[in-house]
Amino acid sequence: MAITWGTIKSLSLFFGPILLPKALAYYRSLRAAPSIHEIPIRPVPPNVSRALLILTLTTLFFLLSTLPPSAPTNIFTLTSSRLQISTDVLFTRLSTLRPLTPTDEILRSKISSLESRYLYFQFGPDVLTNCQFCNAEDPNSYLYYSLPSLLAPHLFNLCVLALVTSGLFTGKEAAIWRTTATLAAGAMMLIDIYFFATYDYKANARALRLEDIDFFFWKMRVWRGIGLAFVDGMLGWLLYLSSTNRAFLTPPSTAERVEASTRMLDVVRSKMSAMGILRNTINRDAELRARSQGYWVHEGRVMGELMQEREVVDGVRNALDGRINMATITADAETYAQSVIAPSQVPGMNGNI
Structure with missing residues (x-):
């Protein structure tokens, strides 16, 4: 059974006042983590910059895919025709707008009945034109044929997310989001298939005007592009916050802090040892000792002049x-x-x- 907009609205009104304050408090605690743990904010690392560039390009690609020029032609909106229009009149109107192609002739034979037109609005023109084993008596056959085209953008986005969260490509700063990104991409794919599988294609039976028709296939293309762009954009935002120590910090463990302190002490000890060797060398060499004494005599004279x-x-x-x-x-x-x-x-x- 499909989830209606009314159900979603009711659930939002019920759980919103409970979950929203907790989500805001959790976000504020994450943003305050750098000051609590005294970790300074840093610039975006170069490897994360590459990942952000890739995510920006894929986000723009998915947004551009929602624009009308990239969508298959809907002959009903192009000819401003009702659902009940005869096939001959429909394609006569289409021929006045542009020359008919062999694909149009195939489509003419496939949408002669109302049942096939309902499926046209659900799966689009390419499925009805190219599927050789599909028929209106078995609507699921159209779903099986359309699965590769439905999964293609999701699989492409999953490959992009796997690349930008790879430890070899972007380091540990992005690898920590690998599971989250994979789950989000998988959820988007399952939701897309769920809506197509549960859609009532006969809902257009009561559509008497062009404005009443539910162009499900074209609407889902838009929502799919927006959803995938949202996932990539959110991942880029999370990468930016975590890689620059602005939020989502993992405080260093006790062993890491001890190791960092030990390294710092080793550096200080090495510098002090080098300074002792340098001073010993200067004191043993007559020329260097004279130049050092002359330097401090000069500095003392300068300080005396400044004091006056x-x-x-x-x-x-x-x-x-x-x-x-x-x-x-x-x-x-x-x-x-x-x-x-x-x-x-x-x-x-x-x-x-």
Whole structure:
């Protein structure tokens, strides 16, 4: 049984007030994760940029596929004809608009009855024209023949999503969305097939005017393109947020934080060791030692000249006049000096360090 728009509306009105606040709170917690875990926002990584470019192109492709020029011609809307019009009159009107093709002649023999016209509105002109084993007495035969064309855009989009969420192509930043993207693409495919399989093609039996006809095949083409574009666009948005640390963060584990701290300490230790070697080399070489002493003598002279400038003298006078509490600064400096030179007791040792 097909799900009607009224059922969807009723479910939305019932569950909306319950689920919407929770969804907003969950989204806000995800957006606040970077500040909570003190993770800085970064630019989009180059591998994710490639994935975003591909998703942008596929999104535009699916949106463009919904435009009328890319859709098969609907001869009823083209000729402004009612459902009950005779076949000869219908194709006579069509011949006045454009020359008839061999495909039109085949279609003329296939839509002579109302039953076949109902199927024309459900499956489109290509299925009725090209299917050799289909007949109006077995409507499911048209569904079986149309399945490859229905699945083609979904399979293409599934391949695109598999590419942009591949760890080899885009790294771990996009690979975390692989399962979500696959499930979304699979759900879109199943929903599309479900609507085609459960559609009541005889719903147009009461259509007396052109405006009353439900052009199901052409409407589904539009909704299919919009749905696939929405899936790709949402995936691109999620990739952008997660790869730039704006949302959907996974806090680093304790082992990862320890490893990062260890690497940072190793870098600092290497720099300090290199600085010690450099200072030792300078002190052992007479020329380098003389140049180093000359540099610091020059710097001292420059600092002395700066201290005699008018702006510096005024700044010192303002500090001494009380704008800066020199007593507090002196006390803090003395406390800091005492903590540095005071002996530290090491557990398990009797001596002082």
